[in-house]
Amino acid sequence: MNVLLCSINTFKRLYDISAVEVGQHFYWQMGDFQVHAQVLITSWVVIAILLGSTILVVRNPQTIPNFGQNFFEYVLEFIRDVSKTQIGEEYGPWVPFIGTLFLFIFVSNWSGALLPWKIIQLPHGELAAPTNDINTTVALALLTSVAYFYAGISKKGLAYFGKYIQPTPILLPINILEDFTKPLSLSFRLFGNILADELVVVVLVSLVPLVVPIPVMFLGLFTSGIQALIFATLAAAYIGESMEGHH
Amino acid sequence: MKNITDPFPCLGYWPSAGSFGFNTDILATNPINLSIVIGVLIFFGKGVLSDLLDNRKQRILRTIRNSEELREGAIEQLEKAQARLKKVETEADRFRVNGYSEIEREKLNLINSIYTTLEQLENYKNETIHFEQQRAINQVRQRVLQQALQGALGTLNSCLNNELHFRTIAANIGMFGAMKEKNN
Numbered sequence: 001m002n003v004l005l006c007s008i009n010t011f012k013r014l015y016d017i018s019a020v021e022v023g024q025h026f027y028w029q030m031g032d033f034q035v036h037a038q039v040l041i042t043s044w045v046v047i048a049i050l051l052g053s054t055i056l057v058v059r060n061p062q063t064i065p066n067f068g069q070n071f072f073e074y075v076l077e078f079i080r081d082v083s084k085t086q087i088g089e090e091y092g093p094w095v096p097f098i099g100t101l102f103l104f105i106f107v108s109n110w111s112g113a114l115l116p117w118k119i120i121q122l123p124h125g126e127l128a129a130p131t132n133d134i135n136t137t138v139a140l141a142l143l144t145s146v147a148y149f150y151a152g153i154s155k156k157g158l159a160y161f162g163k164y165i166q167p168t169p170i171l172l173p174i175n176i177l178e179d180f181t182k183p184l185s186l187s188f189r190l191f192g193n194i195l196a197d198e199l200v201v202v203v204l205v206s207l208v209p210l211v212v213p214i215p216v217m218f219l220g221l222f223t224s225g226i227q228a229l230i231f232a233t234l235a236a237a238y239i240g241e242s243m244e245g246h247h
Numbered sequence: 248m249k250n251i252t253d254p255f256p257c258l259g260y261w262p263s264a265g266s267f268g269f270n271t272d273i274l275a276t277n278p279i280n281l282s283i284v285i286g287v288l289i290f291f292g293k294g295v296l297s298d299l300l301d302n303r304k305q306r307i308l309r310t311i312r313n314s315e316e317l318r319e320g321a322i323e324q325l326e327k328a329q330a331r332l333k334k335v336e337t338e339a340d341r342f343r344v345n346g347y348s349e350i351e352r353e354k355l356n357l358i359n360s361i362y363t364t365l366e367q368l369e370n371y372k373n374e375t376i377h378f379e380q381q382r383a384i385n386q387v388r389q390r391v392l393q394q395a396l397q398g399a400l401g402t403l404n405s406c407l408n409n410e411l412h413f414r415t416i417a418a419n420i421g422m423f424g425a426m427k428e429k430n431n
Contacts, residue, residue, distance in 0.1 A: 063311070064304070064307065064308060064311065065304065065307065067300065070300045070303055070304055071296070071300055073303075074299065074300065074303055113284075114281065114284065114285055114288075115281075116276055116277065116278050116281050118270055118276040118277065119269055119270055119276050119278070120267070120268075120269065120270070121267065121268045121269060121270045122267060123266050123267065201277075205274070205277050205280070209274035209277070209279075209280075210274075210279060210280065211280075213277070213280050214280055214283055214284060217280060217281075217284045218284065218287075221284070221288070
């Protein structure tokens with residue numbers, strides 16, 4: 001018994017040192033729902049960063065853009081480019097959606113990698129990138145699903161469902177399955193990548209606090225950007241796919 | 248040391264659990280690495296980003312300048328075209344006025360010439376009528392003279408006897424002689 005207690009104590013002390021809080025959440029009760037408050041808080045911060053910077057920069061637009069406006073226009077051009085390549089000619093109405101996805105995910109990921117969230121301590125859990133939580137990514141992926149259904153149905157009407165038996169009716173189950181795997185893969189890819197990035201950094205920091213995590217952090221930055229781009233590109237590709245005419 | 252009987256830490260009891268606050272553990276919160284990362288990012292990213300944005304700005308400026316030039320050229324052409332249009336319009340006006348006056352003059356000339364021709368024709372007509380009248384009068388006169396002469400001849404034939412005949416011849420001879428003496 002004494003040995004057991006001792007070992008438990010050792011475990012406990014190790015736990016204290018590592019203090020990696022995966023799966024721990026700071027809950028808020030909203031009606032019947034328990035929400036992950038840390039995700040909400042970081043999301044608000046991300047939204048504030050996005051809205052604030054946009055309002056600040058675009059408040060006084062110039063014909064010849066200054067630095068900030070130039071940068072934002074460049075970002076917008078980039079997003080338009082992505083949507084145009086993936087969706088095709090009728091990309092116009094979808095630029096806001098794709099742009100929102102890309103910017104929110106990108107800023108979320110980078111905020112998780114760059115902002116010292118851990119300075120602020122919560123009663124439970126810890127602050128991290130909003131995309132670190134599967135609820136966020138699932139929400140984004142489901143929005144994408146709704147978006148591509150809407151795009152297809154508004155473009156082709158009920159004929160949209162004809163794509164399920166293209167090219168042969170044998171593929172019907174697979175085509176239906178695709179509608180479930182698309183949001184699943186989208187959400188899990190983003191969630192897994194970001195969680196893994198942050199975990200690797202946290203574990204490395206807890207083992208060797210200085211210098212060693214830095215390459216991994218850069219890798220994390222790179223991956224975060226890529227993941228945001230992939231999410232936005234795939235969402236655009238799905239929308240484009242559901243809007244294109246079957247040949 | 249806390250006494251834990253449950254080997255698996257349950258929800259609600261966590262070492263770091265507590266209230267809101269600031270974590271001052273400089274190693275756990277990782278600000279050093281973060282600042283290094285941010286510093287490197289700014290150091291390398293700034294150059295790339297400013298290059299990118301400079302290029303974009305230059306492109307925008309070039310485009311604006313080009314369109315300005317195009318616009319100026321277009322305005323110049325428009326002005327030229329307008330000037331030409333104005334010139335042509337004034338010329339057209341002049342031609343129109345000239346043409347009108349020419350036409351008026353032609354009309355007057357034509358009217359005058361026709362008037363004179365008409366007058367001549369009137370004169371001809373009057374003369375012709377006069378001649379016809381004259382001819383008719385002459386014809387009537389001739390006829391009357393002929394009848395008178397015939398009447399005179401008839402009278403002469405009916406009432407001429409020898410004595411009267413001699414007397415007439417003698418009278419005529421006397422008259423001829425008188426005429427001869429007068430002529431000599």
